Amino acid sequence: MKKTLFDKVWDSHVVQSIQHGPDILYIDTHLIHEVTSPQAFNELEKRGIKIMRPDKIIATADHNTPTINQHLPIQDALSRRQLEQLADNCHKHGITLYELGHKYNGIVHVIAPELGITQPGTTLVCGDSHTSTHGAFGAIAFGIGTSQVAQVFASQCVLLAKPKSLRITINGNLHPGVLAKDVILYIISQLGTNAGTGYFCEFAGDVFKNMTMESRMTVCNMSIEMGARGGMIAPDETTYKYIEDRKFAPKGELYAEKVAYWKTLPTDKGALFDKEYYFDAAEIQPMLTYGTNPGMGIKINDTIPKKRDASFKKALKYMDFKAGECLLEKPINYVFIGSCTNSRIEDFRVAAQYIKGRQKASNVTAWLVPGSKQVEAQIHEEGLSRIFEDAGFQLRQPGCSACLAMNADKIPKNEYCVSTSNRNFEGRQGQGARTILASPLMAAATAIEGKIVDITKQLN
Amino acid sequence: MEKFTIVTSTAIPLDVENIDTDQIIPARFLKATNKEGFGENAFRDWRYDNFGNQNDQCILNQKIYTGSILIAGNNFGCGSSREHAAWALTGYGFKVIVSSFFADIFKGNALNNSLLPIEISPEFLKRIMELVKVKPTTQLRIDLENQTIAVVAESLQESFDIDLYKKACMIQGYDDIDFLLSKKKAIEQFEFSKI
Numbered sequence: 001m002k003k004t005l006f007d008k009v010w011d012s013h014v015v016q017s018i019q020h021g022p023d024i025l026y027i028d029t030h031l032i033h034e035v036t037s038p039q040a041f042n043e044l045e046k047r048g049i050k051i052m053r054p055d056k057i058i059a060t061a062d063h064n065t066p067t068i069n070q071h072l073p074i075q076d077a078l079s080r081r082q083l084e085q086l087a088d089n090c091h092k093h094g095i096t097l098y099e100l101g102h103k104y105n106g107i108v109h110v111i112a113p114e115l116g117i118t119q120p121g122t123t124l125v126c127g128d129s130h131t132s133t134h135g136a137f138g139a140i141a142f143g144i145g146t147s148q149v150a151q152v153f154a155s156q157c158v159l160l161a162k163p164k165s166l167r168i169t170i171n172g173n174l175h176p177g178v179l180a181k182d183v184i185l186y187i188i189s190q191l192g193t194n195a196g197t198g199y200f201c202e203f204a205g206d207v208f209k210n211m212t213m214e215s216r217m218t219v220c221n222m223s224i225e226m227g228a229r230g231g232m233i234a235p236d237e238t239t240y241k242y243i244e245d246r247k248f249a250p251k252g253e254l255y256a257e258k259v260a261y262w263k264t265l266p267t268d269k270g271a272l273f274d275k276e277y278y279f280d281a282a283e284i285q286p287m288l289t290y291g292t293n294p295g296m297g298i299k300i301n302d303t304i305p306k307k308r309d310a311s312f313k314k315a316l317k318y319m320d321f322k323a324g325e326c327l328l329e330k331p332i333n334y335v336f337i338g339s340c341t342n343s344r345i346e347d348f349r350v351a352a353q354y355i356k357g358r359q360k361a362s363n364v365t366a367w368l369v370p371g372s373k374q375v376e377a378q379i380h381e382e383g384l385s386r387i388f389e390d391a392g393f394q395l396r397q398p399g400c401s402a403c404l405a406m407n408a409d410k411i412p413k414n415e416y417c418v419s420t421s422n423r424n425f426e427g428r429q430g431q432g433a434r435t436i437l438a439s440p441l442m443a444a445a446t447a448i449e450g451k452i453v454d455i456t457k458q459l460n
Numbered sequence: 461m462e463k464f465t466i467v468t469s470t471a472i473p474l475d476v477e478n479i480d481t482d483q484i485i486p487a488r489f490l491k492a493t494n495k496e497g498f499g500e501n502a503f504r505d506w507r508y509d510n511f512g513n514q515n516d517q518c519i520l521n522q523k524i525y526t527g528s529i530l531i532a533g534n535n536f537g538c539g540s541s542r543e544h545a546a547w548a549l550t551g552y553g554f555k556v557i558v559s560s561f562f563a564d565i566f567k568g569n570a571l572n573n574s575l576l577p578i579e580i581s582p583e584f585l586k587r588i589m590e591l592v593k594v595k596p597t598t599q600l601r602i603d604l605e606n607q608t609i610a611v612v613a614e615s616l617q618e619s620f621d622i623d624l625y626k627k628a629c630m631i632q633g634y635d636d637i638d639f640l641l642s643k644k645k646a647i648e649q650f651e652f653s654k655i
């Protein structure tokens with residue numbers, strides 16, 4: 001039988017299928033963080049169950065950490081307690097923890113790939129919906145709730161019915177200034193936020209083949225925003241090269257063996273998907289969102305559509321936009337470049353290249369938050385930090401930061417923020433804050449101009 | 461886990477689509493390390509303004525609407541995987557959420573907390589949403605065994621789907637950890653032979 005990439009990885013991890021019920025799926029890698037794990041540890045303790053494979057768990061602190069003065073004790077008592085509890089739990093159970101300040105600390109979905117933990121053909125879970133990021137390597141990676149975190153602790157397995165398969169193919173060449181973020185925002189704007197519900201999605205075609213690993217991660221990261229459980233891209237030379245020599249990557253002969261296996265993973269010719277979509281790369285332009293879900297996106301020069309339904313009207317009211325309006329020239333006071341979608345070195349290089357020799361507009365507060373300590377170090381090594389500082393940007397320390405505004409990094413009420421994160425829900429970046437999702441290039445340009453500008457004009 | 465069989469109750473009609481988990485429980489309330497206390501902050505930013513004043517427009521604050529059933533618009537629970545959303549809803553007193561569509565992860569989280577997500581047709585959703593809005597004393601009856609949702613006073617009923625394994629778990633108050641531990645041998649054998 002001809003199999004898809006997803007089939008191959010899924011089928012090789014099924015311990016048992018329950019009749020009229022889910023599969024028992026074996027999990028190779030379990031990532032945890034401070035916010036969704038404490039209740040799972042408590043549950044196990046309450047029942048007197050031991051963690052089955054502590055060696056398959058990696059922990060980091062990211063969601064609730066400050067992005068300045070990380071060397072000082074954390075001010076917020078509840079946040080401090082959450083981090084202490086994570087450290088206690090990891091210590092008690094022998095789990096590797098990259099805590100605040102550690103050279104490998106950072107956002108869970110940034111550190112696992114950069115350490116070579118994320119590998120093709122494996123299953124990976126984390127109590128965070130953007131676990132889909134790791135699918136960029138040809139892994140089955142998906143977010144789970146806290147009860148499931150406890151299940152994986154107890155049994156190294158999750159119970160899940162096999163999702164259906166979906167493929168999105170985009171061929172052709174992207175226009176200059178169109179980044180991976182624009183590609184995924186475009187897809188979601190076309191398909192909506194629940195087109196993928198019940199599916200695992202494979203991204204195929206020239207556009208994804210030509211992407212770097214970091215760009216592929218940006219795409220898979222947001223596959224959850226179209227409702228899909230996860231996204232995947234077939235591993236290829238780009239994937240193998242990225243993994244080689246990383247800290248936890250297989251070495252020597254073992255690496256060669258793994259590569260030979262990884263080569264068997266891509267979808268067989270003629271394999272069938274439950275649903276397929278095709279787009280043309282030439283159609284894609286830099287994107288912006290105007291509403292309160294990631295599907296409410298338009299091309300930079302387009303106008304906000306005119307719709308009548310109640311949820312559309314509610315979203316525009318929250319954003320204080322009008323149907324038929326164009327977003328160009330809108331004054332913007334906040335810019336955030338960060339989050340597991342766009343906080344890798346490539347994103348800061350793109351931003352720096354634009355910013356170099358220019359000055360941030362005086363009305364703008366611009367936060368740059370690297371995804372990890374390693375990315376932060378690289379920003380300094382490559383001299384990007386100088387460019388940012390000279391231009392008036394604030395380079396902060398790694399963490400989730402204003403992506404979910406759990407720490408002190410909040411956007412004030414009624415302010416717009418052009419953000420490279422992944423969700424523009426009401427209040428996501430602070431109570432009453434209005435989020436406009438965009439690429440790091442668009443975000444950098446907004447910070448320089450103090451308003452939304454047509455980046456394509458500047459590039460031509 | 462609590463056992464779930466039949467629920468008969470009035471309902472709260474929250475006629476909003478795409479209710480995401482950030483609305484159900486805003487991120488700033490995720491700092492707790494146990495499962496208690498999330499109920500008071502459910503839909504916090506809809507129920508209260510920035511200064512902590514109650515918003516009387518919000519249906520959840522209107523005393524005429526009560527009950528352990530929440531009727532919500534299409535695509536309920538999208539967004540984050542935070543199980544705190546399910547804890548907030550059960551903490552608030554809900555046992556059942558009715559919508560025409562649920563996000564995957566939320567659905568799983570709800571089922572793992574004895575909170576029954578019932579997916580019904582858009583037409584039926586509209587009918588009961590209107591009925592309850594107009595007549596807040598309308599009683600709904602959820603029968604998990606027979607997989608039906610009915611308006612008690614009228615001959616109005618629809619059946620719903622549920623994964624049979626999950627149905628058995630809910631009815632018996634049995635959870636996935638119990639089940640997975642019973643499979644420990646098979647899991648260890650799998651590890652030994654494959655990994």
Ligand code: SF4
Pocket residue numbers: 062063107108109128130339340341399400403404421422
């Ligand atoms: S950066 Fe945002 S989306 Fe990513 S893991 Fe952190 S909170 Fe979640």
